[in-house]
Amino acid sequence: MPDKSATLILFGATGDLAHRMVFPSLYHLQCDGLLPRPFHILASGRTEMDDAAFRATIAEALKTYAAAELFDDARVAAFLDTVIYCPVAAGDDAQFAALAERAKALGDGPVAVYLSTPPSLFAPTAEGLAKAGLVAPTTRIAMEKPIGKDLASSREVNDAVGALFHEEQIFRVDHYLGKETVQNLMALRFGNRLFEPLWNSSAIDHVQITVAETVGLEGRVSYYDGVGALKDMVQNHMLQILSIIAMEPPARMDSTSVRDEKVKALRSLRPMNADTVHTHSVRGQYRDGAVKGKLVAGYAEELGKPSDTETFVALKAHLDNWRWTGVPFYLRTGKAMPNRQSEILIQFKPVTHSIFRRNGYHKPLEPNQLIIRLQPDENIRLCIMAKQPGLDRDGVKLQEVGLDVSLAHAFEGERRRIAYERLLLDLIEGDTTLFVRRDEVEAQWTWIDSIAAGWRASGQKVVQYAAGTWGPSAGIALIERDGASWYD
Numbered sequence: 001m002p003d004k005s006a007t008l009i010l011f012g013a014t015g016d017l018a019h020r021m022v023f024p025s026l027y028h029l030q031c032d033g034l035l036p037r038p039f040h041i042l043a044s045g046r047t048e049m050d051d052a053a054f055r056a057t058i059a060e061a062l063k064t065y066a067a068a069e070l071f072d073d074a075r076v077a078a079f080l081d082t083v084i085y086c087p088v089a090a091g092d093d094a095q096f097a098a099l100a101e102r103a104k105a106l107g108d109g110p111v112a113v114y115l116s117t118p119p120s121l122f123a124p125t126a127e128g129l130a131k132a133g134l135v136a137p138t139t140r141i142a143m144e145k146p147i148g149k150d151l152a153s154s155r156e157v158n159d160a161v162g163a164l165f166h167e168e169q170i171f172r173v174d175h176y177l178g179k180e181t182v183q184n185l186m187a188l189r190f191g192n193r194l195f196e197p198l199w200n201s202s203a204i205d206h207v208q209i210t211v212a213e214t215v216g217l218e219g220r221v222s223y224y225d226g227v228g229a230l231k232d233m234v235q236n237h238m239l240q241i242l243s244i245i246a247m248e249p250p251a252r253m254d255s256t257s258v259r260d261e262k263v264k265a266l267r268s269l270r271p272m273n274a275d276t277v278h279t280h281s282v283r284g285q286y287r288d289g290a291v292k293g294k295l296v297a298g299y300a301e302e303l304g305k306p307s308d309t310e311t312f313v314a315l316k317a318h319l320d321n322w323r324w325t326g327v328p329f330y331l332r333t334g335k336a337m338p339n340r341q342s343e344i345l346i347q348f349k350p351v352t353h354s355i356f357r358r359n360g361y362h363k364p365l366e367p368n369q370l371i372i373r374l375q376p377d378e379n380i381r382l383c384i385m386a387k388q389p390g391l392d393r394d395g396v397k398l399q400e401v402g403l404d405v406s407l408a409h410a411f412e413g414e415r416r417r418i419a420y421e422r423l424l425l426d427l428i429e430g431d432t433t434l435f436v437r438r439d440e441v442e443a444q445w446t447w448i449d450s451i452a453a454g455w456r457a458s459g460q461k462v463v464q465y466a467a468g469t470w471g472p473s474a475g476i477a478l479i480e481r482d483g484a485s486w487y488d
């Protein structure tokens, strides 16, 4: 077991993500006694302020974002005592030197660094740390997505950071991997004998992955415009989910075995081109409408100018490998949808022969479905055929019924943790299993670039959909052409 980091340097500490997720997660870990003792957080941002002023902002953030059952003035005060603020601007060597001095005064154990900054600052920050003598073989560095905006730029970032840190020291964050529900996909597949023999093209007709959000832009226009749903959601979160659904069983639950299998699945994604994007992808952008009864302004209206950025994307993906040949993976994600809902549907094939035909009665059997709901509530539902009660004079009548497992009920009493709690603890303890390896990021970008290039070459534009609907009708046609339909 690697040594734990007793010091965490957090860049971007004044930002929204730090306030909503990182500090509350660290606070929860501290309350549960999971952080090393002593533990120090060196928080850094561009704004000049002293420790007391910064701690006051974190106290406010904890009031809003910490779990109510853990909130307690004495514990908050003890937590804030571990926080030191150090203003640092990228490129300012003197400020990096001052940061290093404060870090070294806290001890000489392994340091963990968390970059919760815009990606353009990843390389300059890593360089500033190295110049200040803060990069040792035991230093760990975590980076938020997005790593680049395409394969070439992701390579630049990875090369710059990789010149100073070995791959085992780099923790690329995809917060979906910190979600219990996403980790549970592995438990479901590899902790049960039941599914694995059927988990392939002989029994599975197709797979659907939906990540629908009710939120719209939420003041993130400057980041989002020009990026869009393909790069914001599919490139990372959805492809990580897909890789866990599609991968071969790893030999062990360790960082190398798991990531080796995920990357093989990602590399088998069939690239798209200017011809195939027409039939295999749909781009949408929401216009004004109503989500859950609230009026929502259209994307372009909120942006203040017309835009060709997609807020919805639907894709039909193929994995060219032995297990999945002929099994389409339909992916769909969008903003301003009717419900917040992340779900995976495994659609099984029909039985090969129905024995339930008699006296002209031959109601078709519904093929089995496995529905894994990731959020908002965690639920697994297996739809099976059951006999309808009755005397069956016209033949046995069957009806679909669901076997439901609500994980919230099954694990009642367990606090559902923020995804970042798990990821921060793994960073502090040096376990990279739930972080994205460089080759995974590159395989993800390779496929995404093929789609983006196909859109550019074919001039495929966004299609409008009303906010509060399930996207443009072309998104529905994408799957219905194949005789299937989205599971809503």
Ligand code: BG6
Pocket (backbone or CB within 6 Å): 213, 232, 233
């Ligand atoms: C982020 C995206 O990575 O994930 C956001 O940039 C998106 O656009 C968010 O809203 C969704 O995360 P979650 O945990 O709310 O599903």
